[in-house]
Every structure is written in C-alpha cells, then in structure tokens.
Amino acid sequence: MLHYCLAHLAYHFSRQLPKRSRAKLPKSSRYCGQPLLVNLTSFIIFTFIMTGFTVILTLMDPIPNEVKVAFHVYGVGSFAQGIATTAFTVPASQCANTTPELYYLSLVLSVLSVLATVFVGFLIPFWLADVFNKGMVSNHRSRAGVCQKPVANCSYLWHV
Structure with missing residues (x-):
C-alpha cells in the first residue's frame, strides 16, 4: 500500500506543476554528467x-x-552493480558541486x-574448501575443522 500511496501522491503533486514543465529535464547548474541517477535507480531495484x-x-x-x-x-548481479556504482562514481567528482546529495550517496554506496566485496572475497576460499572437502573448514557435528574455534559462535557465515 505504501507504493500505491507514493504513486498517488506523486500524481497529485505533479498536477501542481505547469503542464509545459512536467517532462522537461533541462541541462542546468544541477546537472551531473555521469549516470548516477540511473545507477541509483538500479540500486533501488536490487534493494x-x-x-x-x-x-x-x-x-x-x-x-x-x-x-x-x-x-x-x-550475488553476481549485485557484484556487477557494485562495480558499476564505483565506476560511475569515481569520475563524477564534478557532480559534488552540482548534485551533492546524489554524488555523496553514490560515494557511500x-x-x-x-567493503562487501572484500568481505565476500575473504570468505570465498573457505566456502570453496568446504565444498571440495566437506567438513574441513567447519564441521558442526564433530566440532572439528580448521575454522571451528573462530566460528563457533557465528556459523551462519558459511553458507546459504
């Protein structure tokens, strides 16, 4: 219902604008040359x-x-989205002056x-080792494995 309400409000608020300026997107001082807004839209879809x-x-x-x-x-798509976000944000430093909110949000994302890629990249070798040699990394039944002590309290890191 939230999405319906937001669309409904957008419809009514857009009627407050003059008809001739509803669909115009002029290149003004608030213009960013990089596709940060399109990228943010795809980021929202991934969310x-x-x-x-x-x-x-x-x-x-x-x-x-x-x-x-x-x-x-x-996850692969999310990785590609992260690469795209970083690739679009790095050369967009001029957008910090024109659209600072969009630029800083893209920078944070x-x-x-x-950071998420580094974290998952750190875990991938352990996941692969556990796939090829079951129980080598962490065997919860026998409480054995290379990583049993460090992950005894956070076994949820290992797999989905």
Whole structure:
C-alpha cells in the first residue's frame, strides 16, 4: 500500500506543476554528467530484490536448490552493480558541486560495495574448501575443522 500511496501522491503533486514543465529535464547548474541517477535507480531495484530474498531465506527451512542458485546469481548481479556504482562514481567528482546529495550517496554506496566485496572475497576460499572437502573448514557435528574455534559462535557465515 505504501507504493500505491507514493504513486498517488506523486500524481497529485505533479498536477501542481505547469503542464509545459512536467517532462522537461533541462541541462542546468544541477546537472551531473555521469549516470548516477540511473545507477541509483538500479540500486533501488536490487534493494527490493534483496528484501524478497531476505524474507525467503529467513522463512524457508530447508532452502530449495533453485532458491540457492537464484540467490547466487543475484550475488553476481549485485557484484556487477557494485562495480558499476564505483565506476560511475569515481569520475563524477564534478557532480559534488552540482548534485551533492546524489554524488555523496553514490560515494557511500561505492565504499559499502567495495567493503562487501572484500568481505565476500575473504570468505570465498573457505566456502570453496568446504565444498571440495566437506567438513574441513567447519564441521558442526564433530566440532572439528580448521575454522571451528573462530566460528563457533557465528556459523551462519558459511553458507546459504
């Protein structure tokens, strides 16, 4: 209902603008040469998809393989989105003067994307080692494995 309400309000507020200026997007002093707004829109779409996966992954037990595959494909797409965000933000320093909110939001999202990539990049070798040699990294039943002590309290890091 929130999305319906927002669209409804946007419709009514847009009617307050003169007809001739509703669809114009002039190049003015508030113009950013990089596609940061388009990138932010795709970032919002990824956020909605992430919300769906969060609900599915927290409510389902066991998780079907199709959902796991879809989640990992989403992860690859999210990685590409992070690269695109960073690639668009780095050369957009002139946008800090024209559209500072958009630029700084893109900058924060770029930094968070890089940090998330580093974190997942650190975990990938452990995930792969556990796939190829089950229980080598962390075996919860026998309480053995290379990483059993460090992850005894946070076993949720290992897999979906």
